[in-house]
Amino acid sequence: MISRIHLLSAVFLLAACTSSSKGKIIFIPDPAQNNQQEQSGLSDSWQIIESQSGSGEDRLPIWVRSYFDGGVGRVEALEAYRGKYLFIGRNRGDNFNALQQWANNFSVMQDLPRLIVQRVEQRLVTAATLYPDDEYGEYYARMIKKLSDEEYPGAVKESVFWTKQRGIQTKAETEEDADPDTPPESIVVERYEFLILFSIDRTAFQTQINNIMADMKTTAAPTRDQTAAINKIRLNFFEGF
Secondary structure, eight states, X not given: OOOOOOOSOOOOOOOOOBOTTTOOBOOOOOHHHHOGGGGTSOOTTEEEEEETTEESSTTOOHHHHHHHHHHHHHHHTSGGGTTEEEEEEEEEESOHHHHHHHHHHOOTTTTHHHHHHHHHHHHHHHTOSSOXXXXXXXXXXXXXXXXXXXXXXXXXXXXXXXXXXXXXXXXOOOTTTOOTTSOOOEEEEEEEEEEEEEEEEHXXXXXXXXXXXXXXXXXXXXXXXXXXXXXXXXXXTTTTO
16 A cells, blocks of 8 residues: 655644643644654665666665655755755555556646645744744634645756665564564565655745745734734745745
8 A cells, every 4th residue: 555645744643731821722733743854764774675777775866865864955965955944755565567657647736736735834933932823813714725726837847766675674463462472573565665856946935935925825823922923024035945
């Protein structure tokens, strides 16, 4: 069964506590959702045994190696991609042909907007102290919807690369069969992972996002606190993006 990429970072670790002054629920994002790099690397429990370049991992392209080591931010720091934002789609599974078809069909027009939404949503969420809908009001949902429907001229599908990985996983057991005195059985498993690299000019992308944020209209007027939060995120949106 092919694993699906979760393109919207909608699942968060929430810590609820009550503010003594306003009685609002405070929201703490999962650190793994805070930092895109946390979601991107290759776990130590997996070893690359083969790739598009041959056996082992010695000849991985620099962007793939950098992505596994430190996520999208590490790739954007490479000289080859100076002046660009990068977005990387990924998928894993044991059916190579199905994954290859997925990669071949993954397009700038249809699929890149979802990668952009994921990264923008992470930025909005990590800047919020309340639930995003409370922090930004209707502005939040409309922003996500607009980005999903937007076209991104100049975006390029730079490269596709696959690796074959081997790891050790714990064999699932039913409650009836589980023996509390016996350690769970570990099994060796293999999977393929496909990565797709997209790039877009940094200045053009910033201009497009800033224009979208500035032109966003909502049905319900934001509260004073929501207006302050919206203005703040508009001013420093690309810090840490």
